Amino acid sequence: MTRQEFADLIETEGRNIYAFCYHLTGNRDNADELYQETMLKAIERQEKIESAGNPKNYLLGIAMGNWKNQKKKYARRQRIAPQQYMEENWEFPEAPWTVSPEESYLSAELATLVRMETAALKEKYRIPIYLYYSQELSIEEIAKTLHVPRGTVKSRLYTARTMIAERLEEHGYEK
Numbered sequence: 001m002t003r004q005e006f007a008d009l010i011e012t013e014g015r016n017i018y019a020f021c022y023h024l025t026g027n028r029d030n031a032d033e034l035y036q037e038t039m040l041k042a043i044e045r046q047e048k049i050e051s052a053g054n055p056k057n058y059l060l061g062i063a064m065g066n067w068k069n070q071k072k073k074y075a076r077r078q079r080i081a082p083q084q085y086m087e088e089n090w091e092f093p094e095a096p097w098t099v100s101p102e103e104s105y106l107s108a109e110l111a112t113l114v115r116m117e118t119a120a121l122k123e124k125y126r127i128p129i130y131l132y133y134s135q136e137l138s139i140e141e142i143a144k145t146l147h148v149p150r151g152t153v154k155s156r157l158y159t160a161r162t163m164i165a166e167r168l169e170e171h172g173y174e175k
Contacts, residue, residue: 001049009049010039013056016135020060023130024067026119034070038063060135060145064127110173117167118160125160128153 001009017038022031041062042049049055118129131142139157143150 001046001051001055003046005051006043006046006049009051009055009059013059016056017059017063020130020135021063021067023134024063024127030070034063034067037066041066054141054144057137057141057145060131060137061147064145110168113168113171113173114164117164120167121160121163125156125163128156129160132157 018031018035021034021038022028025031025034038059042059045062049058118126121129127146128142131137131145132139137145139150139153142153146153
């Protein structure tokens with residue numbers, strides 16, 4: 001991939017990669033750091049990125065690898081010298097609604113509940129959900145990004161949706 005192609009890729013997909021980093025880390029500071037590390041590694045591997053393939057998946061894969069490495073480092077540091085637990089701060093901008101205030105409140109409440117329940121999922125279920133819904137990747141693309149079979153991705157998506165639906169029922173929402 002040439003420098004211009006790489007610059008165009010960052011121009012078109014940079015926000016999506018950053019949003020994915022934000023979903024992984026849960027706060028802006030850590031997302032900034034993860035995004036920067038991802039871009040540095042992508043620049044180092046620029047020649048390996050094929051513009052004819054799916055370069056967005058390649059960048060998402062780099063972000064996933066960096067995030068896993070960060071988690072391992074954090075866990076190792078916690079064993080050596082425990083620190084205060086990293087706070088997950090889920091701040092998402094609200095979309096402007098053109099409905100009644102009651103409907104807007106209920107919709108916002110449901111969205112907050114879905115975010116909260118999604119964040120509570122185990123990582124192996126949470127990551128495919130984020131990739132599928134926020135990054136709008138296909139099952140095949142998620143499988144390539146996570147290096148797992150397509151069936152595993154389908155199974156994890158189904159399980160995650162089921163778990164979220166059950167938890168929402170506990171809060172009084174119907175399927």
